[in-house]
Amino acid sequence: MKNPAFPSYAQACGWNAMLPSRSPRAPAEGHLDAPYVVVGAGFTGMAAARKLCQLNPQAEILLLEASTVGEGSSGRNSGFLTREEYPSSNAAQSVAQNNILNGFNRGAFDELQQLIEDHQIDCDFHSSGRIRAAATPEGANNLRKIQHALESTGHACQTLDATEFKKRIGTDYYKFGIYTDTGHLVQPAALIRGLLAALPPQVQVHENSPVIDLSQHGKRWLLKTPSAQITADHVIMATNASVKFFGYLKEKLVTIHTYAGISEPLKPNEMAHLGAMASWGVLPAHRLGTTVRRVGADRILVRSLYAYEQSLSESVVHEALHRRFHNRYPELSHVRLEHVWGGVTGLTLNGSPYAGRLAQGLYASAGCNGSGIVKGTALGTYLAELAHHNKTNPQIQMAYGTPNSILPDPFRALGFKVISAWESRKAGLES
Ligand SMILES: Cc1cc2nc3c(=O)[nH]c(=O)nc-3n(C[C@H](O)[C@H](O)[C@H](O)COP(=O)(O)OP(=O)(O)OC[C@H]3O[C@@H](n4cnc5c(N)ncnc54)[C@H](O)[C@@H]3O)c2cc1C
Structure with missing residues (x-):
C-alpha cells in the first residue's frame, strides 16, 4: 500500500530515464542530530539547503529525500521556466504586484542560470x-x-x-x-541532478529516506524515517503537498x-x-x-x-x-x-503558494503549482532566511499572495469534481 507521507509513482520519470543511471546517496541510518534539516530534495529543498549554507557556513545541514533525486516532481515536470511574469491587467495594483513578484523570480532564475554556468550542468537550458x-x-x-x-x-x-x-x-x-x-526550457531531471551535485559538502544528502513521523519535543523536532531518528532545531518541509500528511495546511492545499x-x-x-x-x-x-x-x-x-x-x-x-x-x-x-x-x-484555491512558519522551528513551502522551478527556488531561499533570521518578509506575501482556505472534505472533493468537470x-x- 502507498504511504501517504510521500508520493510514489507507478511509472518512472521519462526525463530521468533518458539520462545515464546514477547511484543514489545512502539512506539516513541510526541517530542523527543537526541544527537544520530540510525535507524534500526538489527545487524548493535544494534552494533552502544552498541558502542555509551561505547563512551558516559552519552548520551541518541534512537534506532528506523520500525517493531519489530526479524522481520527484522537480524531475517530472515539463521544464518551462521564465525570468519574468507579465501582469494580468494594466491596473496599477496588478502592475505593482507583478513588479514585486518579478524581483523575487528574477533573483531565483538568475541564481539557477549562474549555477548551471558555474557547475556546467548539462541540462539543455536555453531561451x-x-x-x-x-x-x-x-x-x-x-x-x-x-x-x-x-x-x-x-x-x-x-x-x-x-x-x-x-x-x-x-x-x-x-x-x-x-x-x-x-x-x-530545460531538461528538469538533468537540472535537479546537477543542483544536487553543486551543493556544498556541508549538506549531507540522504535519498530513499522518507520522513514518516514528525513531532515536537520542547524546542526541538524529532523526525523518523524507516531507518533513522533525527533531532533538529529547525525543519524546513520542502515536500510540497505531502506536508498535509503531517497535519499542516490541510485546509489550504489539494x-x-x-x-x-x-x-x-x-x-x-x-x-x-x-x-x-x-x-x-x-x-x-x-x-x-x-x-x-x-x-x-x-x-x-x-x-x-x-x-x-x-x-x-x-x-x-x-x-x-x-x-x-x-x-x-x-x-x-x-x-x-x-x-x-x-x-x-x-x-x-487562488493559486497563491504557502511559504512560512508552521510552528516554532518548523517551516514549509507548498502550492507552487505549474511554476515551481522558479517559485520553488525563490521560496526555498526565503524559508532559509526565515529560519536563520527568524523574521518574516512581508514582500513575499505581496509578491505571491496568500492561499485561501478550502472547504473540508467531503465538500472539497465534491467541489473540485464539479469545478473540474x-x-x-x-x-x-x-x-
Ligand atoms: C507533469 C508536471 C508538469 C509540470 N510542469 C512544470 C513546468 O513546466 N514548469 C514549472 O515550473 N513547474 C512545473 N510543474 C510543477 C513543478 O514540478 C512543481 O511546482 C515543483 O516540482 C515544486 O517543487 P518543490 O521542490 O516545491 O516540490 P517537489 O518537486 O514536489 O519536491 C518535493 C520533494 O519532497 C519529497 N518528499 C515528499 N514527501 C516527503 C517525505 N515525507 N519525506 C522526504 N521527502 C519527501 C518528494 O519525493 C520530492 O522529491 C509541473 C508538475 C508536473 C507534475
Missing part, C-alpha cells in the same frame, strides 16, 4: 520564447485579454494565426496565439496529479512536421489545457490531465496523451510516446 495558444474562440478571448494587458504595459508580443502556427511549430490545430520572447509523455525519437523526415522553430514551448489558453514542447531536435512532449488526490489508470493516461498528441500532429499518428509518467503538485468542458479543444 525558447513562449507561445500561449488557443484552439477555441473562448481560448482566443482569454489570450486577447492577456495581449491587451501586455501591450498596455509596454511589453512586446506577436500574435499568431493558424498559418503562422503551422509555419513555426508544424500544426494548425491552434487558431490564435501570442508569442513573447521571455521564456526558457494534491493534483498531472501527466506527461515524451515521444520516441522522430526520423529526419518526421521532424519536418514540428515546424521551422528549432525550439518552442506552447502553454494552453485554458488552465486545464495541454502543454506541448519540443525536446531536443527530434522529440515532442505532451503534458495534460488533472486528477484530484488520486492517480488515474495507466490505460486512461496513455490513451488521452496519445490522442492529444495525434490531434495536434495527425501526420505523426504512427509515432508512439516512449515515456509516459505522472507527477503530483500542490494546488491552492465544468472547467474541462470549457477547456474543450484546449485539452
